[in-house]
Amino acid sequence: MHFSYWILPQSPKNTGLVSGSNSAFVALDLIFTDGTELRDSALTDQHSVSVNPQYQGSILVLATWNYVTVDMTPLAGKTVNRVDLGYNQPGGTGGYRGYVDDIAFTTPATAAANIALNRPASGDSQQGGNLAGNGNDGNNGTRWSANYIFKRSAGSGGEVSIGSTTNTVYADTGLTNGTTYYYVVAAQNLLGQSGNSAEVAATPQPPVPGSYAATLVADHPLAYWPLNETNGTAAYDLVGGHNGTYVGGVTLGQPGVPLAGFITPDYAALFNGTSGYVDIPEGPFNITGVITMVAWINVPVAPGFSDIIGHGDGSWCMSVDASGQPGGSDGNVGDATGSASIVGAGWKMVAFTYTGVNTGNNGSLYVNGTLVAQNTVSTTPAGNAYDVWIGSAPDYVGRGLPGSIAHAAVFNTALSPTQVRALNNASLVASPVTLKIAPAGSGGLTFNWLEGTLLQATNVAGPWTTNPAASPYTTAPTNAQMYFKVRVN
Secondary structure (H helix, E strand, O other): OEEEEEEEEOOOOOOOOOOOOHHHOEEEEEEEOOOOEHHHOOOEEOOOOEOOHHHHOOOOOOOOOEEEEEEOHHHOOOOEEEEEEEEOOOOOOOOOOEEEEEEEEEOOOOOOOOOOOOOOOOOOOOEOOEOHHHHHOOOOOOOOOOEEEEEEEOOOOOOEEEEEEOOOOOOOOOOOOOOOEEEEEEEEEOOEEOOOOOOEEEOOOOOOOOOHHHHHHHOOOOEEEOOOOOOOOEEOOOOOOOOEEEEOOEEEEEEOOOOOOOOOOOEEEEEEOOOOEEEEOOOOOOOOOOEEEEEEEEOOOOOOOEEEEEOOOOOEEEEEOOOOOEEEEEOOOOOEEOOOOOOOOOOEEEEEEEOOOOOOOOEEEEEOOEEEEEEOOOOOOOOOOOOEEEOOOOOOOOOOOEEEEEEEEEEOOOOOHHHHHHHHHHOOOOOOOOOEEEEOHHHOEEEEOOOOEEEEEOOOOOOOEEEOOOOOEEEOOOOOOOEEEEEOO
16 A cells, blocks of 8 residues: 655745745654554655655755655554644744645556556656656666756755756856855656755866966866766866767776876876767857867877867868878868878877968967968858767768877867967976865864875985875874875876
8 A cells, every 4th residue: 555645835935924944844644543653653755755744854845746655565454544734843933834635545556567668658858868768668777867956055955956957967157166065956847856866065176277277278268178087978068067978989087198287197088989979069169250179189090080079071170180190170171281190199289270360371270389280261161050079070970089089178269379389388387286284173184285196204304105095185193293295296
């Protein structure tokens, strides 16, 4: 036997009779003929939350219909005497109000066969890739999922909705560096909203001053994808929130650019040259005027004609040809192509700029900050509705790059030769590192640093040993004296 009902706890904005979140601390209670109550039975709802109204307050969402169901199999043999409405908000004051509907006692039917298998299915919301038809396809490896509501707060437990998404990636932009934010998500459809997920916290930080990333961000890119993820399917844009998705044969967490200007450890995405690429929704990238493209690439073996990053041949793109020579173009004109192969030459920064002014040599290709080729974009490039692709061009066959890519960026400005050179130079110089120490409770110390490896010793002359801890690190040294420093690899 199952007991179920729908409940809509009202919020203060809907009625002046309500105080705070009081209305969420309500649940239907069953009083049995033996004098016992459902609220004290230790049974839980479909979210594994106690049916005591004190605990329902942690999951019920104000101002929307919530579905609650309880499997009462453990109470077999009991008889219900009456149904009560219970309220329990510890320490709460003021009023509460809401609606209850569709109170039901049901015995689930046992079907001899799955009559819904592969029948047509639809939903009022669905995530990309987790479509409604996945719910009855008989495959335990697929699923249907509704939209997600994304919630945030500056303090633990106080999350409020800030947006929704139809996939499993959400970009939260415009935050304050150094401030810790707390997040939960909930699924939602026309019938209501689920309980919140487990809470996670994150503290955004600016790029390390003097690093390659800081120099690039200072030039105001439209988007910047470091491609330094070590797991998952999302390729994050650290500037504009235009996140992409890794598709096909891409191996994450591979060794990145081994130069001093990159924060260690630096990672890259390795593309297999056939099915692997990053797909980024078109968004603001239908650029028909001034533009700059930048990416670091490492091509160990000779490719076919391959795309580094682009928006289609009729729009803008950078590439590597079958001879290993990099190129760049905007519109349907001949590429600006370098004369030297970069195959097997390690990591190279490739950049292409178009001034947006239709004069001679208005397109420029750079390798490691040096101008290596130019072309002329004679007419305004045509736009299109394509996505942006990194590592391939799926609108063609055989355009996958067999190699690694990192730190890809797009600007809706034309970087000057001086800016391109400065960007490359920033990759060669290690940024200054500061190790901050603050007192912690019970005689402890807390260490903070933005990059590098923590070292420690009992004598300033060493020997120094590696401390594998990540920042921030809190410890209570037991020695009379200890020395710490940070090494940038």
